[in-house]
Amino acid sequence: MWRGGEVTALRDYRLSNELIAVKDGVEALDYLLRRGQYAGLPPGNPAVALVDLKMPRMGGLEVLREIRATPSLRMLPVVILTSSKEEADVADSYGLGANAYVVKPVDFHDFVDAIKTAGLFWAVLNEPPPGTVAP
Secondary structure (H helix, E strand, O other), X not given: OEOHHHHHHHHHOOOOOOOOEOOOXXXXXXXXXXXXXXXXXXXXXXXXXXXXXXXXXXXXXXXXXXXXXXXXXXXXOEEEEEOOOOHHHHHHHHHOOOOEEEEOOXXXXXXXXXXXXXXXXXXXXXXXXXXXXXX
C-alpha cells in the first residue's frame, strides 16, 4: 500500500507485475476489504502488503492493527516500508504482527535495490499463506 512517486519508480523499473497504489490508510483497508470503489474485486489477498507508517488519514500502524484484527487478512504478510528508524516504531510494528520492517534508503538506487531484494523474497522465495493471489 504505497503512495505516488515510489510506485511510479517501481513500475518504471519493472519491479512489479501488479502493484496497487493507494493514497492513504483508509483506502488501503478499503482495497483489502473490498469496500467502496473496490467492492467488485475478485476474492483473494495480495501476496504481500507494503505499508508505509506515515500514511495520511490512517497511519500504517493502525492499518496493520486492522489487518491483524480481520480474520480474512490475519495471515497476509505485511512489510513495513518507512523512513523511520525509531526504535519505538520498529517495536510497535513487530508487536502488532509485522512480518518485516524495512527502512527506505535515502539514495534512489539503493531504494530500488532494496525493493528488488524484498520483491524477490516475497514473490519468489516465500511460500505465501493460503488465500493469497500469486504474484
